[in-house]
Amino acid sequence: MGLSAAEAFDALGKDYETAFAGLTAQRDELDWLVTELSEGARVLDVGCGTGRPTAETLAAAGLDVTGVDVSPRMVDIARTQVPGARFEVADLRTLTFPAGSWDAVVAFFPLLQLTRAEIDAALAKFAGWLAPGGIFLLATVPADIENVEVEFMGKPVTVSSYPREVYRERLAGLGLRVVREQVIEFRPDHPGAAPEHDLFMAARKP
Numbered sequence: 001m002g003l004s005a006a007e008a009f010d011a012l013g014k015d016y017e018t019a020f021a022g023l024t025a026q027r028d029e030l031d032w033l034v035t036e037l038s039e040g041a042r043v044l045d046v047g048c049g050t051g052r053p054t055a056e057t058l059a060a061a062g063l064d065v066t067g068v069d070v071s072p073r074m075v076d077i078a079r080t081q082v083p084g085a086r087f088e089v090a091d092l093r094t095l096t097f098p099a100g101s102w103d104a105v106v107a108f109f110p111l112l113q114l115t116r117a118e119i120d121a122a123l124a125k126f127a128g129w130l131a132p133g134g135i136f137l138l139a140t141v142p143a144d145i146e147n148v149e150v151e152f153m154g155k156p157v158t159v160s161s162y163p164r165e166v167y168r169e170r171l172a173g174l175g176l177r178v179v180r181e182q183v184i185e186f187r188p189d190h191p192g193a194a195p196e197h198d199l200f201m202a203a204r205k206p
């Protein structure tokens with residue numbers, strides 16, 4: 001059994017941000033999201049990490065950003081680095097909001113340490129939290145894997161995911177329309193991280 005997400009990311013802290021600083025596709029997706037939202041739009045950043053680049057970019061663009069993360073250390077770093085957004089410690093598996101609370105929900109890589117049943121439940125919650133016309137923006141490593149033990153940046157973790165087509169099907173099944181997707185190859189800048197494929201997928205609620 002690998003470390004919990006809180007244990008792994010409390011240990012990684014800023015090293016995660018440094019290793020993924022070259023992930024330009026993530027910045028491209030954020031730039032796109034900003035063009036789709038109005039000033040002051042409510043954005044939830046799930047698994048916000050250190051707040052960079054996601055919450056920082058979105059808050060600087062005039063959006064009303066709340067970040068949540070299960071790692072207290074990540075939330076501490078985010079609060080220091082991004083004073084223009086709010087941050088809370090929360091586990092997305094137990095997090096609740098009223099239907100229609102958010103104009104966008106961003107989830108860049110917080111689903112990998114969930115089971116498949118938890119991934120399905122999280123996607124359903126995110127879809128329900130979106131206001132009409134709202135956007136869900138997902139990033140993950142697309143793969144047909146369930147409860148696989150891997151080492152990530154030197155930390156043992158247990159990961160699950162789905163192939164790209166399954167995410168597309170899941171989002172469509174939740175009534176969202178996939179409007180944008182890409183898979184890119186990325187090599188994190190860290191000796192303990194292998195090259196990976198990353199999926200970015202955006203879907204809109206009618």
Ligand SMILES: C[S@@+](CC[C@H](N)C(=O)[O-])C[C@H]1O[C@@H](n2cnc3c(N)ncnc32)[C@H](O)[C@@H]1O
Nearest residue numbers: 005009047048049069070071091092108109110
């Ligand atoms: C791979 S990092 C990505 C951080 C940030 N989204 C980014 O792309 O720069 C994943 C983040 O999701 C958080 N996370 C993992 N499982 C979570 C859960 N169940 N609830 C909330 N956050 C979670 C981790 O603590 C970590 O900060």
